[in-house]
Amino acid sequence: MGTLLPALIVGLIFGFILHKAKLTQYSTIANVFRFTDLTVLKFMLTAIVVGAGGIYLLRDMGLVTLTGTTPTYIVGNLIGGLIFGVGMAGAGF
Amino acid sequence: MRKLINWLKSPEWSPYAAGAGLGLLGIFALLFTDQIFGASGAFENVGGAILNAVAPSLADNTYWNYVMPAAFVSFGVIMLIGIFLGSLISALISGSFKWRAVSDDQWARVFGPSVWKRWGALFLGAIFLEYGAGIAGGCTSGLAISGGVQLAPAAFLFMAGMFASGITTAIILYGKRY
Numbered sequence: 001m002g003t004l005l006p007a008l009i010v011g012l013i014f015g016f017i018l019h020k021a022k023l024t025q026y027s028t029i030a031n032v033f034r035f036t037d038l039t040v041l042k043f044m045l046t047a048i049v050v051g052a053g054g055i056y057l058l059r060d061m062g063l064v065t066l067t068g069t070t071p072t073y074i075v076g077n078l079i080g081g082l083i084f085g086v087g088m089a090g091a092g093f
Numbered sequence: 094m095r096k097l098i099n100w101l102k103s104p105e106w107s108p109y110a111a112g113a114g115l116g117l118l119g120i121f122a123l124l125f126t127d128q129i130f131g132a133s134g135a136f137e138n139v140g141g142a143i144l145n146a147v148a149p150s151l152a153d154n155t156y157w158n159y160v161m162p163a164a165f166v167s168f169g170v171i172m173l174i175g176i177f178l179g180s181l182i183s184a185l186i187s188g189s190f191k192w193r194a195v196s197d198d199q200w201a202r203v204f205g206p207s208v209w210k211r212w213g214a215l216f217l218g219a220i221f222l223e224y225g226a227g228i229a230g231g232c233t234s235g236l237a238i239s240g241g242v243q244l245a246p247a248a249f250l251f252m253a254g255m256f257a258s259g260i261t262t263a264i265i266l267y268g269k270r271y
Contacts, residue, residue: 011175080229081254
């Protein structure tokens with residue numbers, strides 16, 4: 001239970017932010033692939049820049065270790081992404 | 094205080110503000126839980142657990158023993174419940190909550206109001222999503238963002254693939270209306 005309460009809290013905030021960014025709507029997701037609404041890109045890239053800045057700062061301070069759970073496997077990462085994109089553009093998740 | 098409450102109640106935030114918030118959440122998640130976030134892993138945990146209950150010999154492999162442990166309750170499953178509740182709370186307090194079978198006006202305009210068509214697209218699309226995420230090692234949140242903040246090459250390869258096929262799929266589906 002000790003690890004599950006943080007999971008719930010992180011999930012709650014994550015879901016809250018996703019809805020505020022309108023990423024829960026089909027049109028927001030579909031329109032990034034039509035270049036008519038770049039919300040998804042603005043949202044994702046800002047998150048990566050802010051997150052990477054903070055995480056690398058904390059890592060250099062010795063406060064966090066990177067999870068390193070996703071190994072680089074060029075064919076798998078790329079083909080997985082190619083299949084994923086079909087579903088993302090079609091369904092709008 | 095009034096301003097803060099209004100901000101929490103507003104139906105949408107600037108994507109930059111929301112993105113910065115997500116980046117901060119990722120930092121705190123890594124600091125306090127040693128993990129970041131992900132949504133697709135939960136379906137694999139639960140899928141494995143169901144298979145384990147129905148046909149244990151089929152679920153007894155490296156994938157469900159080590160890569161994506163079969164479990165009805167995992168960090169990812171609880172987080173997924175949190176994600177659902179979090180967006181529900183946001184929708185309720187901003188007053189944008191609505192029960193609809195076809196949830197998007199743009200979809201209805203382009204592909205028609207058919208409920209079966211929309212739900213069929215959701216079902217098929219979800220199969221592609223989960224299968225692709227399984228191969229790549231994560232989804233938009235679990236790989237692209239959680240991996241991206243750690244500058245993992247896998248995240249950027251995944252995003253390249255995702256946009257290449259997403260754009261192609263949209264061109265095919267929208268045809269002349271693209």
